[in-house]
Amino acid sequence: GQSLEQPSEVTAVEGAIVQINCTYQTSGFYGLSWYQQHDGGAPTFLSYNGLDGLEETGRFSSFLSRSDSYGYLLLQEIQMKDSASYFCAISGNTPLVFGKGTRLSVIA
Amino acid sequence: GAGVSQSPSNKVTEKGKDVELRCDPISGHTALYWYRQSLGQGLEFLIYFQGNSAPDKSGLPSDRFSAERTGGSVSTLTIQRTQQEDSAVYLCASSLGSGMNTEAFFGQGTRLTVV
Numbered sequence: 303g304q305s306l307e308q309p310s311e312v313t314a315v316e317g318a319i320v321q322i323n324c325t326y327q328t329s330g331f332y333g334l335s336w337y338q339q340h341d342g343g344a345p346t347f348l349s350y351n352g353l354d355g356l357e358e359t360g361r362f363s364s365f366l367s368r369s370d371s372y373g374y375l376l377l378q379e380i381q382m383k384d385s386a387s388y389f390c391a392i393s394g395n396t397p398l399v400f401g402k403g404t405r406l407s408v409i410a
Numbered sequence: 411g412a413g414v415s416q417s418p419s420n421k422v423t424e425k426g427k428d429v430e431l432r433c434d435p436i437s438g439h440t441a442l443y444w445y446r447q448s449l450g451q452g453l454e455f456l457i458y459f460q461g462n463s464a465p466d467k468s469g470l471p472s473d474r475f476s477a478e479r480t481g482g483s484v485s486t487l488t489i490q491r492t493q494q495e496d497s498a499v500y501l502c503a504s505s506l507g508s509g510m511n512t513e514a515f516f517g518q519g520t521r522l523t524v525v
Contacts, residue, residue, distance in 0.1 A: 344516035346516070347514065395466075396458070397512070400455065
């Protein structure tokens with residue numbers, strides 16, 4: 303089967319750097335994705351890691367270590383608008399299985 | 411279409427009734443996914459289609475749930491004899507393929523309330 307673990311909640315001050323970790327178990331692993339979901343909205347794609355290392359997209363970066371079955375999403379200079387739920391998702395024998403999500407609360 | 415379209419956006423039904431939820435994926439997207447999300451919870455995988463085939467139905471919660479996809483496009487998720495625990499938002503997503511580096515695009519969901 304496939305399973306993912308990520309923290310349920312994170313609270314951080316505006317302007318801070320936040321790291322959201324994700325560990326996974328799966329077979330036939332292809333890659334790790336990250337999605338953002340604002341309250342009442344649909345999930346939207348943030349990033350994908352198929353190879354080990356860091357992928358950077360503006361203020362957001364994502365990291366993958368295949369040997370450790372571990373990845374993280376790094377949010378820099380967080381803003382109030384970044385308050386949302388963040389989901390890691392694995393592509394394996396069953397594509398796009400999601401973790402339970404991490405709720406990020408940004409405070410002033 | 412421009413995006414993934416789901417209908418209806420809201421559905422209130424009586425316990426024991428059957429419901430059909432519809433998903434229109436982005437044109438040309440071969441992969442289509444169904445998820446269920448309860449309030450404040452994660453995305454529970456239900457089923458995915460590659461073309462008209464469903465290689466993995468293991469996420470369907472019970473035999474009351476079924477899904478089909480026709481013409482490699484529109485998909486319907488059917489819930490028979492609905493129960494109160496079926497109340498949730500049902501999300502559909504589509505992507506160009508189901509392999510590597512495939513960004514999935516989500517619809518706005520159908521909010522199902524079973525009373």
